[in-house]
Every structure is written in C-alpha cells, then in structure tokens.
Amino acid sequence: MGRGPAFWSAFVVVLAFALAYPLFADGYDVGNNIYFLNWTFMALGLSLIWGYGGSLSFGQTAFFGVAGYSYGILTINFGTAYGFGLLSVLIAIAIAALFAAVLGYFLFFGRISGIFLGIVTLSVTLALERFMAQTAGPQWTIGSARLNGFNGMSGMPPLTLPWFGGEISLYPDIGLYYLVLCLLVVVYLGLRILVNSKFGNILVALRENPQRAEMLGYDIRKYQLGGFVIGAALAGLSGVLYTSWGQYITPSNMSITAAALPIIWVAVGGRSDITATLIGTLVVLSAFQALTIYGSQYALVVMGLLLVFTVLLAPKGLIANAGILLGSLLDRKNGGK
Amino acid sequence: MEFVTAIVSSAYQFGDAFAFLVLSACGLAVIFGMMGVINLAHGEFIMCGAYMTVFAVNWGLPLPLAILCGSLFAGLVGMIIERVVVRRLYARPLDSILATWGVSLIASQGTLILFGPTMRGVGTPLGSFMVGALSFSYYRLVLIATALAVLLLLYLVFNKTRFGVLARATIQAPHMANALGVDTNRVYAFTFGIGAALAGLTGGIYAPTMTMIPTMGTTFIMEAFVTVVVGGADVFLGTAPAAALLAVVKASLTSWQGQLAGQIGLLLAVILVIRLLPKGITGFILKDRA
Numbered sequence: 001m002g003r004g005p006a007f008w009s010a011f012v013v014v015l016a017f018a019l020a021y022p023l024f025a026d027g028y029d030v031g032n033n034i035y036f037l038n039w040t041f042m043a044l045g046l047s048l049i050w051g052y053g054g055s056l057s058f059g060q061t062a063f064f065g066v067a068g069y070s071y072g073i074l075t076i077n078f079g080t081a082y083g084f085g086l087l088s089v090l091i092a093i094a095i096a097a098l099f100a101a102v103l104g105y106f107l108f109f110g111r112i113s114g115i116f117l118g119i120v121t122l123s124v125t126l127a128l129e130r131f132m133a134q135t136a137g138p139q140w141t142i143g144s145a146r147l148n149g150f151n152g153m154s155g156m157p158p159l160t161l162p163w164f165g166g167e168i169s170l171y172p173d174i175g176l177y178y179l180v181l182c183l184l185v186v187v188y189l190g191l192r193i194l195v196n197s198k199f200g201n202i203l204v205a206l207r208e209n210p211q212r213a214e215m216l217g218y219d220i221r222k223y224q225l226g227g228f229v230i231g232a233a234l235a236g237l238s239g240v241l242y243t244s245w246g247q248y249i250t251p252s253n254m255s256i257t258a259a260a261l262p263i264i265w266v267a268v269g270g271r272s273d274i275t276a277t278l279i280g281t282l283v284v285l286s287a288f289q290a291l292t293i294y295g296s297q298y299a300l301v302v303m304g305l306l307l308v309f310t311v312l313l314a315p316k317g318l319i320a321n322a323g324i325l326l327g328s329l330l331d332r333k334n335g336g337k
Numbered sequence: 338m339e340f341v342t343a344i345v346s347s348a349y350q351f352g353d354a355f356a357f358l359v360l361s362a363c364g365l366a367v368i369f370g371m372m373g374v375i376n377l378a379h380g381e382f383i384m385c386g387a388y389m390t391v392f393a394v395n396w397g398l399p400l401p402l403a404i405l406c407g408s409l410f411a412g413l414v415g416m417i418i419e420r421v422v423v424r425r426l427y428a429r430p431l432d433s434i435l436a437t438w439g440v441s442l443i444a445s446q447g448t449l450i451l452f453g454p455t456m457r458g459v460g461t462p463l464g465s466f467m468v469g470a471l472s473f474s475y476y477r478l479v480l481i482a483t484a485l486a487v488l489l490l491l492y493l494v495f496n497k498t499r500f501g502v503l504a505r506a507t508i509q510a511p512h513m514a515n516a517l518g519v520d521t522n523r524v525y526a527f528t529f530g531i532g533a534a535l536a537g538l539t540g541g542i543y544a545p546t547m548t549m550i551p552t553m554g555t556t557f558i559m560e561a562f563v564t565v566v567v568g569g570a571d572v573f574l575g576t577a578p579a580a581a582l583l584a585v586v587k588a589s590l591t592s593w594q595g596q597l598a599g600q601i602g603l604l605l606a607v608i609l610v611i612r613l614l615p616k617g618i619t620g621f622i623l624k625d626r627a
Contacts, residue, residue, distance in 0.1 A: 120566060126555070131597060307436070
C-alpha cells in the first residue's frame with residue numbers, strides 16, 4: 001500500500017489539510033488534538049518491530065514510561081535553560097533505547113522469539129509498573145523530582161526549544177502542533193526509507209523465514225535487535241511528547257491495559273504497513289476518545305471486541321484490508337480502460 | 338528455639354512462594370504445554386473463579402464447595418471461549434495471544450461494569466498457630482497442600498487415565514491421533530477447560546486472602562508467565578522445578594528486601610534463564626536424557 005502518483009497526491013492533500021487545520025480551529029482544540037499525534041510514534045515503532053520484523057513486543061509502553069519518567073526527572077532537576085530542554089528529550093529517548101538494547105540483547109541473543117518474546121516483554125512492563133506504583137514514599141526522590149508512586153509525577157516543564165534570543169516553551173497550542181506534525185512527517189518518511197532499504201528488506205526476510213535469512217549470511221540477531229531498539233526509541237519519543245504535553249505521567253501508563261492499546265491500534269490498522277498503522281492508530285484512537293465520553297470501561301470493552309474480531313476475521317488489519325480492496329478496485333478500473 | 342523458628346519461618350515462606358507460583362502457573366502451563374497457546378486471559382479466569390467463589394459463599398455454601406463451584410464455572414467459561422475464539426486460531430499461535438488479550442480486556446472491564454470497582458470478600462478461615470515468637474496462618478498450609486495435590490492430580494490425569502493418553506497422543510501427533518479416531522477438537526476443548534478450571538481453583542482458593550477487584554488477576558499473571566517461561570513446555574518436568582527454583586529466589590529476596598525485590602528478582606532470574614536455557618528447564622532435562 002502507498003505507492004504511485006495517486007498515493008502521493010493523497011499524501012500531499014492530507015498533509016495540506018493537517019497544516020491548514022489550526023487556521024480553522026481554536027488553539028485549545030488544536031492543543032488537545034496533539035494527544036492523538038503523540039501516540040502515533042509508538043505505534044509506528046511497534047509496526048516496525050512486529051509487522052516488519054515479526055517480533056511481537058508487548059513492551060512498547062515500558063519504553064514509553066522509561067522515557068517519560070526520565071524526561072520528567074531530568075527537566076525537574078535541571079530546568080530547561082540553555083537548550084537543556086531539548087537535550088533532556090534526547091537523553092530520555094537514549095535511556096529508553098539503551099534499556100531496549102540491554103533487554104533486547106538477552107532476548108534476541110538468547111534466541112527468544114514468538115510467544116516467549118511477547119510474554120517476557122510484557123512481564124518487564126508489568127514489573128516496571130509495580131515498581132513505579134510503590135514509589136510513593138518521600139525516600140523515592142531523584143534530585144528534586146518526586147516519583148510519587150501511583151499518583152504519578154507531575155510539574156515537569158513543557159517542551160522547550162532553544163531559539164535565538166531566549167527559548168520558547170511549547171504549551172499545548174498551535175506551535176506544538178506544528179512541531180509534532182513535522183516530527184511525524186519526518187519519522188514517517190524516514191521509516192518508509194528504512195523499510196525499503198537493505199535493513200528493512202532483511203527484517204522482512206527474517207520475519208518470513210529466520211533460518212533462510214541466516215543461511216544467506218545475515219546475523220539475524222543483530223537485525224532484530226536493531227529493529228527493536230529503533231522501535232523502542234520511537235516509543236520513547238511518544239513518552240517524552242506525552243509527558244511534556246500533559247506535564248504528567250503515571251505508572252498506569254505502563255499497566256496491562258495500557259500495554260494492550262498500542263497492540264490494538266497496530267493490529268486493527270494493519271501491522272505490516274506503516275501507512276495502514278498510522279491511519280489505523282488515528283482512527284482507533286479517535287473512536288476510543290469518542291467512546292470514552294460514555295465511560296472508559298465501555299470503551300475498553302469495545303477495544304477488546306475490536307481486537308478479537310480483527311484477529312478472527314481480518315488478521316491483516318482492517319485498514320490494510322480496506323487498502324487492498326481499494327487497490328484492487330482501482331486496478332480493475334484501470335484494466336477496463 | 339531461635340534456630341527452629343528460623344527454619345520453620347524460611348520453610349513456610351518458601352512453601353508459600355512455591356504454592357503461589359505453582360497455583361498461578363499450572364492452568365497456564367497445561368494450556369501452553371498441550372496446545373502451544375499462551376492464554377492472556379489467564380488472569381481473568383482466576384478472577385472469574387474468585388468472584389464465583391465469593392458469590393457461592395454469600396449464597397450459603399461452605400468454602401470448599403464454593404471453591405469447587407468457582408473452579409467448575411471458570412472451566413465452563415474456558416470451554417466456551419475455546420469453542421468461540423481459540424479454536425479458530427490453533428494454526429496461528431501469535432494471533433491467539435492477541436485474541437485472548439482482547440478477551441481479557443472484555444472480561445475485566447465487563448466485570449467492572451457489572452459488579453463495580455470492588456466487592457466484599459470472605460475472611461481468611463482457620464486462624465493461626467505459633468512457633469516461637471512468630472505466628473503462622475493455617476490457611477497458607479492449606480495452600481501449600483493444594484499446590485502439591487494439584488501437581489499430583491495432574492500427573493495422575495495425564496498419565497493414568499484414558500483421557501490423559503488421548504491428550505498426550507494429540508500433542509505428539511495430532512493428525513495421527515485424529516486418523517485413529519480421537520476427536521482432537523474435544524481433547525483440545527477439555528484441555529483448555531482443565532487449564533481454565535485450574536485458574537478458577539487458584540482464584541477461589543486465594544479469594545479469602547485478597548481484595549476482590551476486577552483486575553485481581555494481574556496479581557498472578559506476571560508470576561504465572563515467569564514460571565511458564567522458565568519451566569518450558571512440560572508441567573511436571575518444567576513448571577514444578579521452575580516453581581521450586583523461583584520460590585527460593587522470591588522467598589529469599591522478599592524476606593531480605595520486601596515484596597517488590599522478590600518480583601524484580603524473579604524477572605532477572607527469568608531473563609538470565611532464557612539466555613542460558615532457551616527451552617526452559619524442560620529442554621534442559623530432556624536434553625540430559627537424550
């Protein structure tokens with residue numbers, strides 16, 4: 001999905017709409033809608049690990065949380081002056097990536113794959129959640145940042161960029177919207193280049209048949225680890241953006257329910273295509289938010305049903321299937337001419 | 338006397354951790370070992386058994402009967418879910434994880450909607466006894482005995498009954514068993530039912546010691562995963578020794594640094610074990626034999 005002039009003109013149109021959107025909307029609404037964009041990075045990372053690389057990682061929210069907490073701790077302690085705000089974003093993402101690299105080393109070099117990979121990553125996430133949830137006491141402070149247990153950490157400064165003659169703080173408003181949108185476009189295009197590069201091809205090859213890929217002389221463990229770390233860094237980016245957007249993060253961001261949500265977005269969207277993943281994530285998230293008005297427990301039941309039905313009826317993902325259908329319709333039309 | 342107290346106390350803590358791990362994991366291990374399916378709704382089956390037990394107690398049944406009731410109910414629910422969802426996914430084990438995760442979300446949130454965020458539980462029965470200056474709960478001893486009884490029962494069922502023979506035949510060579518007239522679908526359904534019923538039993542028997550909340554299953558699920566991953570595919574060669582090994586780690590770390598250190602220790606142990614023994618303890622033992 002996503003080739004040819006038709007796709008790219010649609011891409012430009014959608015991008016133009018996204019760019020023009022703040023002109024027609026209230027700054028407050030725009031600020032709220034950044035929420036949806038914040039999550040897409042984690043979903044794209046999961047699509048890379050799971051859809052392209054074939055390793056089912058349930059630990060995306062762990063990296064999300066690690067980066068979010070790191071960002072909070074760094075900025076609360078050192079502030080955001082002299083470009084440190086931007087630096088702490090990078091450090092937070094690097095910490096998440098490092099954590100993924102260490103965990104991934106044990107998993108992939110122990111040749112854990114398939115089901116066990118999912119379970120171990122999920123167990124790590126749950127252990128992190130429990131760890132953060134019990135950090136309520138006053139002894140759990142890092143510098144001047146209190147981890148605050150189950151109530152979560154708050155009061156970190158928003159995303160702050162160094163600029164000529166002073167820095168800009170990006171509260172949830174139009175400025176932050178453009179920044180996140182720009183990041184999303186860069187990450188999306190970057191991932192497209194990545195999955196079509198040699199690295200991406202090898203990831204797909206080892207998903208299809210690990211033995212064959214290995215026989216062709218590739219050390220699949222390194223490629224799996226590489227994909228895992230990139231995916232984790234993207235989840236970390238989501239974590240930092242989310243934390244700085246809401247100036248708040250809690251252990252429940254890493255709970256088993258929270259861990260299920262990215263899986264649902266990506267599975268429903270279509271895991272083996274980043275375009276389908278992106279569209280699916282935005283659609284499912286908006287549907288989830290709309291349902292939450294009636295109570296989040298109902299929304300979660302609907303999400304569960306959606307996951308079960310997707311797996312049973314459209315294992316490739318609903319959006320991906322719709323895309324395939326659309327593609328074949330277009331082809332038929334062209335063939336008829 | 339001090340010395341005796343210390344010994345009894347360590348043995349008690351080890352036994353408690355062992356029982357918790359065995360009971361958490363056995364349902365999951367039976368389903369995984371037989372069918373290669375990891376059931377992420379495992380925690381919800383435990384919750385289901387616990388809730389049913391508490392309802393039955395409130396209706397006036399004595400606790401042991403109520404636990405049996407909870408276990409059977411969870412088993413029944415398990416067989417229904419196997420029929421509706423899991424059966425279609427045997428060829429795709431990764432997808433069956435996702436589907437059971439969906440089921441788990443529906444079940445825990447559905448329980449939240451139906452019964453509210455918390456429910457009045459039942460008190461822990463049987464009281465306690467003293468050794469030296471420390472007091473120990475009799476009920477924990479019942480838990481340890483139950484864990485051993487469950488292992489024994491599973492051994493008997495899978496090795497001494499006709500169903501056990503059919504089940505093992507189905508695991509080893511499903512098509513062959515099918516060709517020889519075994520209704521493999523029924524065997525799968527029953528195995529899934531047994532796994533779910535064991536989860537329900539765990540829920541029922543731990544119900545008096547816990548707060549009744551819809552997410553209570555998640556208390557068990559990490560320990561269950563860890564034990565199954567360390568153990569590997571076989572309940573007797575894997576789960577039981579894995580539980581014993583992990584119980585040592587958990588009990589010693591817990592008494593040294595607290596509950597959380599025990600859990601983190603478990604996690605580190607599992608990451609270390611899979612690095613060294615990717616097929617778990619089962620693989621290690623079988624390799625030694627071969």
